Amino acid sequence: MKRRVYRTGAGLGLLVACLVFALRLTANAVNHWLVQTAAGWPEGVRLAVAALGGYLIGSIPFGYLIVGVTSERDIREVGSGRTGGTNVLRSAGFGPAVFAVIADLLKGAVAVVFGALMLPGSYWPLIVAGWGAVLGHNAPVFLAFRGGAGTMTNIGVTTVLWMPSLLFIMPIFLLAWWTIRIASLSSLIIAAALALVFTGRAVLSGGQWEFVAYTIGSFLIIAYALRPNIKRLINGTEPRVPRVGKSF
Numbered sequence: 001m002k003r004r005v006y007r008t009g010a011g012l013g014l015l016v017a018c019l020v021f022a023l024r025l026t027a028n029a030v031n032h033w034l035v036q037t038a039a040g041w042p043e044g045v046r047l048a049v050a051a052l053g054g055y056l057i058g059s060i061p062f063g064y065l066i067v068g069v070t071s072e073r074d075i076r077e078v079g080s081g082r083t084g085g086t087n088v089l090r091s092a093g094f095g096p097a098v099f100a101v102i103a104d105l106l107k108g109a110v111a112v113v114f115g116a117l118m119l120p121g122s123y124w125p126l127i128v129a130g131w132g133a134v135l136g137h138n139a140p141v142f143l144a145f146r147g148g149a150g151t152m153t154n155i156g157v158t159t160v161l162w163m164p165s166l167l168f169i170m171p172i173f174l175l176a177w178w179t180i181r182i183a184s185l186s187s188l189i190i191a192a193a194l195a196l197v198f199t200g201r202a203v204l205s206g207g208q209w210e211f212v213a214y215t216i217g218s219f220l221i222i223a224y225a226l227r228p229n230i231k232r233l234i235n236g237t238e239p240r241v242p243r244v245g246k247s248f
Contacts, residue, residue, distance in 0.1 A: 038118050047128055050118040054111035054129030058136025058153055061143050062103035067091045076146055083140070084148025086183040086241055101152050108133050108156025123210040127217075130157035134218050138225040149225050151187040154218045158194050161211050168197045181240040184229030191219040 115129025201207035
């Protein structure tokens with residue numbers, strides 16, 4: 001019975017994500033309809049819809065569903081209890097964790113695309129949709145507001161905002177993950193590094209300061225979600241993640 005529930009939930013979640021992603025990639029007519037429909041709404045309403053849409057997209061609990069399908073376990077009862085890639089790695093292994101990371105990246109990317117359709121030509125719908133996606137991942141409405149830390153979703157957002165940011169952030173991510181092996185500290189480092197990258201771009205080459213605001217806001221959202229971890233970091237009791245290939 002559990003497997004049937006997990007498979008049904010996973011199927012629905014993946015279907016929703018694929019449909020939203022296809023909205024941008026293939027359904028130009030639907031895109032046009034959505035843009036035209038939203039054009040009649042006040043700007044504040046469009047911003048609110050962008051934020052809500054981003055939150056609902058971010059709330060799709062891929063980590064929970066993937067672990068349920070692959071190992072028939074409730075990820076919230078394993079390790080940190082979070083639904084992000086690190087705890088998927090603990091709960092189900094490397095392969096499922098890779099799928100969870102990709103899915104969480106796509107959530108952030110799709111949320112920004114949705115925001116762009118709400119108010120073309122403005123950066124703020126992208127930003128509030130991105131914030132909504134990170135918040136949705138961290139406090140998903142579908143799992144009683146128990147989620148992850150939002151690192152991969154945040155990277156998905158910033159990749160769409162400025163794709164070269166991925167070239168800066170991935171080496172930092174891999175280095176932090178491989179050397180520190182403390183997921184919460186790595187998440188904070190990545191969020192702070194993204195803020196520095198976008199600030200440097202704004203100062204040196206006239207990049208959008210609105211995107212800097214996004215990275216600062218997302219850092220605060222992630223730091224708030226990691227409050228218990230920060231306390232353990234200060235106390236020196238935060239656990240390390242074993243390297244791939246070692247048992248959990």
